[in-house]
Amino acid sequence: MRIDIVTGLPEIFKGPLDESMIKRAQENGSVTLSIHTLRDYTHDRHKTIDDTPYGGGAGMVLKPEPIFECIESLKRKRRYDEIIFVTPDGEQYTQTIATQLSLKENIIILCGHYKGIDERVREALVTKELSIGDYVLTSGELAAAVIIDSVVRLLPGTLHDSTSAMSDSFQDNLLGAPEYTRPPVYRSMKVPDVLLTGNHKAIDAWRQEQRMKRTAERRPDLLKKIT
Numbered sequence: 001m002r003i004d005i006v007t008g009l010p011e012i013f014k015g016p017l018d019e020s021m022i023k024r025a026q027e028n029g030s031v032t033l034s035i036h037t038l039r040d041y042t043h044d045r046h047k048t049i050d051d052t053p054y055g056g057g058a059g060m061v062l063k064p065e066p067i068f069e070c071i072e073s074l075k076r077k078r079r080y081d082e083i084i085f086v087t088p089d090g091e092q093y094t095q096t097i098a099t100q101l102s103l104k105e106n107i108i109i110l111c112g113h114y115k116g117i118d119e120r121v122r123e124a125l126v127t128k129e130l131s132i133g134d135y136v137l138t139s140g141e142l143a144a145a146v147i148i149d150s151v152v153r154l155l156p157g158t159l160h161d162s163t164s165a166m167s168d169s170f171q172d173n174l175l176g177a178p179e180y181t182r183p184p185v186y187r188s189m190k191v192p193d194v195l196l197t198g199n200h201k202a203i204d205a206w207r208q209e210q211r212m213k214r215t216a217e218r219r220p221d222l223l224k225k226i227t
Ligand code: ADE
Pocket: 086, 087, 088, 130, 131, 132, 133, 134, 135, 136, 137, 138, 139, 140, 143
């Protein structure tokens, strides 16, 4: 899979995308991440990527020209399955969308920031708008990093154990079961006996029961989605 990130703040991605699992996924070829800086698509001396909004008001709006030029140059090189704009007024991002995106070949993620982005970009270029939650970040870059992390970990060859992704919270609309590791007793807190039995059938049944219980307690809304 290839993900092209179009951004005014490329530095934000240095940390999150260069660590651990995402780094491994890039090294083993599961994903190619390419960051495109909007300033590289400007033509003025100050490399201006934003301007004041027509009609007045606070904040700055990302200009259309650098975004059009950047995305058009990408589209000349390959076909994109989706051009995603991350924005608080987009569709709510979920594990189901993460799974769908993990099956795509080429996607672009466009990050807005400051006050917003010229609407003509959304109308003419963007095919999908996603929000990572009902709160406002200062820029779309962190939202894009969240989406990339959750998609890349689903790609074959990224996790050590592919069954691990299958048992994730939300993958089947149930939260995950409690997990334990050694030691079996720590400060008089015991690991549940069933996990020490080696009886995989009993362990699976216990985990499923715990998942149902946890989901009912914490996220009863998810149980309604189970068919
Ligand atoms: N940009 C700013 N806030 C955001 C959010 N909650 N989701 C996606 N993009 C955003």
